[in-house]
Amino acid sequence: MPDPVYPHASRFGHRLRVCALYPDLMNIYADRGNLLLLERRCAWRSIGFEVTPAGLGDTIDPEAHDLFYLGGGQDRDQVLCARDLAEVKREALHAAAARDAVILAVCGGFQLLGHTYRLGAEEVPGIGLVDLHTVRGEGERLIGNIAIEVRLPGLEGPRVLAGFENHGGRTHLGPGERALGRVLRGHGNTGAGDVEGVRRGNVVGTYLHGPLLPKNAWFADWLIARAIGPHADLPALPDDLEHAAHAAARRAAGI
Amino acid sequence: MSGAALQAKVAAARAAGALSRRAGRGGTSLPGKLLMRLEPDAIAALALRLGRGSAVISATNGKTTTAAMVVGIMQRTGARLVHNRAGANMAGGVATALLSAAGGGWVRSPPTDGDLGLFEVDEFWLARVTEQLRPRALLLANLFRDQLDRYGELETIADRWAEVVARAHGSALVLNADDPLVADLGKDRVDGDRVLFFGVEDDRVALAGMQHAADSKHCRRCGSPYVYDAIYMGHLGRYHCPTGDNRRPRPQVAAEDIALDGARAARFTLRTPAGSAQVALPLPGLYNVYNALGATALALTLGAGLEDVRAGLEATAPAFGRAETVQVGGRPLRILLVKNPAGANEVLRTLALEEGEHDLLAVLNDGVADGRDVSWVWDADFELVAGGLRRVTCAGTRAAELALRLKYAGVPTERLHVVDDLPRALDAAVAGGSGPLYALPTYTALLELRHELVDRGLAASAFG
Incomplete structure (x- = not known):
């Protein structure tokens, strides 16, 4: 990853401070692309950006x-990180969610937001930030291009997130929990039903990788705005390629 | 099964394959697939005819080039080789190669029966193929993150390979000492019994740090993170486990004093149990030095002498789309297949060795053979070349995403051109400048590009 541009510059004092959890272990589906989108889109707007692994x-x-x-991450790495999250970082992440910090968890990370992830005889602990649990399914992995429809605070009307999913786990939301979106094409949380991901306030979990933010630059901006606070006013960027990549990802999913 | 029964099935499969080929459906694996349907043990039965036995090569990256090198070396020893065509590396492709060599006239078959089988085998098909072939030697060269939607996790493939090795008592092993996942497969062979390790021994070609796409950084025995004294590419290097239960084996076949000559060639001192030799390899990059080391170790295991090895390596022609050069519109078009982060990183690292600014034709497809999931382009270090690109033409089914990757790597957008359609993109890329043009296609894009070049009369054969 290139060095952050303007690490301490800020637009009207704005600054995005990112904590990347286990960047060397939980990075299997090009998660670096998500961080790169956040970094560059802040830099182009002269919003200060720093990332702490x-x-x-x-x-x-x-x-x-x-x-x-x-x-x-791979199963082995995910189990290592799950234990560490539960033992070392759980309280801090609960405190961060309580102060409305954005928490974005993708794929294996999404699974660890919940109570448990059951892999055969083994039960991997989650951090219980949202009410969900995941079970490694008996059937095939759920693999393919996916598009979901989301409604998010601050944005008018429904929007589409497009990406790729590849998961053996089936994730079940508790009764009070809301999905991130409705599946338009693809498998979603369980492969049955139309529910994908989870969102409670600024805590977002999803199986969409591919990676997620390069295919949905508008969503990167939504996350940046939510993280910086209600007064963030993000100027538009020349996003021709971003729009084209988003359109191609939607076409790949069939919409 | 009687010989006559097999002969009848061979004839039927061959006839059906010829029919399909005349119908223009290509079919490099089709006759073998048909034969396997008629006779599931056909590979085992036909392999018995090979007087010098057979050898198998598997790896995430470098199978085709390594196989081409071994063919070049072994032909010098008088061996008559039976080998599968680039990309036809599942059971059907292996069966097709054996079928072609089983006497009679399948298209492109050797004029006479071969006596030594050499097969590059897809990492997923290794168990099935080795079970039937019972090869004399098994070269396992590397495992990298690749097409997770098809292959699954790296650890899963490593586990499958460990089962293959456990059952392959009769096969000599040729293993990459620098890849901890691969080297660990030799652990149960006592005192180096029929295991030959190869590796790089030159800290000057080591990387400053771990590349982002590196996998397998943890000891398979105890889970501790490996400590690296030198990293050569991805997770390949000189490593040891801090608990002391695992360390890189000393390679008996090694490359020392390596000099990389840009995107064209490489020179090194080849050290082997049979002596040392200076090798001028007509292929670029450290990844091709690794391919040469694997080929050397396998050829020595199969009985080649050092001089045949040296001469064979130096005469290696680029394999299909692996650093081959085609003249297009007065410009040399150098084609470098990219299909996963580790392979792409080595190509980009090699390109970065070339002076000046480069023109690229970058083609990203998301076909089944490419991997439907294109997220890997974000794991590849395009930043290595971003500052030295004059003009990039992006094509393929996911052209826009590749252009976006380059934009975020730091390439100014006015240098990025998206032309989805490959023939038009080729024209645009050629017309857009002068001097060398580098094409970086994914697998199905390489096939398309190759067909286009053949249609224009610029390349000889669609199948290399």
Whole structure:
């Protein structure tokens, strides 16, 4: 990843402080692309950007970051990180969510937002930030292009998120929990029903990778705005290629 | 099964394959697939006819080039080789190659029966193919993150390979010492019994740090993160486990004093149990030095002498789309297949060695053979070349996303041109400048590009 541009510059004092959780272990589906989108789109707007990696054993300060990112990993790495999250970082992430920091968790990270992830005889702990649990399905992995329809605060009307999903786990939301979106094409949380991801306030979990933000630059901007706060006014960027990539991802999913 | 029964099935499969080929459906694997349907053990039965036995090559990256090198070396020893065509590396492709060599006239078959089988095998098909072939030697060269939607996790493939090795008692092993996932497969062979390790021994070609796309950074025995004294590419390097239960084996076949000559060639000192030799390899990059080391170790295992090895390596012609050059509109078009982050990184690293600014034709498809999931382009280090690109023409089914990747790597957008359609993109790329043009296609894009070049009379054969 290139060095952050203008690390301390800020637009009207705005600054996005990102905590990347386990960037060397939970990065299997090009999660780096998500961080790169956040970084560049802040830099182009002269919004200060800093990213702090937090690995196994590192404590995190819930006040020190505006956005926490957790990607996906191989089974072995995911189990290592799950234990570390539960033992070392759980309280801080609950505190961060309580102060409305953005938490974006993709794929394996999404699974760890919930209570547990059951892999055969093994039960991997989650951090219980939202009411969901995941079970490794007996059937095939759920793989393919996917598009979901989302409604988000601050945005008029429904929008489409497009990406790619590849998961063996089936994620079940608790009765009080809301999905991130409705599946237009693809499998979603369980492969049955039309529910994809989870969103509670600024805590977002999804199976959409591919990676997510390059295919949906508008969503990167929504996250940046939510993380910086209600007064963020993000000027538009020349997004021709972003729009074309989004359109291609939608076409790949069949819409 | 009687010989006559097999002969009848061979004839039937061959006839059906010829029919399909005349109908213009290509079909490099089709006759073998048909034969396997008629006779599931056909590979085992036909392989028995190979007087010198057979050898198998598998890896995420470099199978085709390594196989081409081994063919070049072994032909010098008088061996008559039976080998599968680039890309036809599942059971059907192997069966087709054996079928072609089983006497009679399948298209492109060797004029006489071969006596030594050499097969590049898809990492997923290794168990099925080795079970039937019972190869004399098994070269396992590397495992990288690749097409997760098709292959699944790296650890899963490593587990499958471990089962293959456990059952392949009769096969000598040729393993990459620098890839911890691969080297670990030799652990149960006592005292180096029929295991030959190869690796790089030159810290000057080491990377400053771990590349982003590196996998397999943890000991398979105890889970501790490996400590690297040198990283050569991806997770390949000189490593050891801090608990002391695992370390890189010392390679008996090694490359020392490596000099990389841009995107054209490489030179190194080849050290082997049979002596040392200076090798001038007509292929670029450290990844091709690794291919040469694997080919050397396998050829030595199969009985080649050092001079045949050296001469064979130096005469290697680029394999289909692997650094081959075609003249287009007065410009040399150098074609470098990219299909996963580790392979792309080595191509980009090699390109970055070339002086000056470059023109690229970058083609990203999302066909089944490419991987439907294109997220890997965000794991590849396009930043390595971003500052040295004059003009990039992006094509393919996911052209826009590739252009976006380059934009976020730092290429100014006015240098990026999206032309989805490949023939038009080729014209635009050629017309847009002068001097060398580098094409970086994914697998199905390479096939399309190759067909287009053949249709224009610029390349000889669609199948290399």
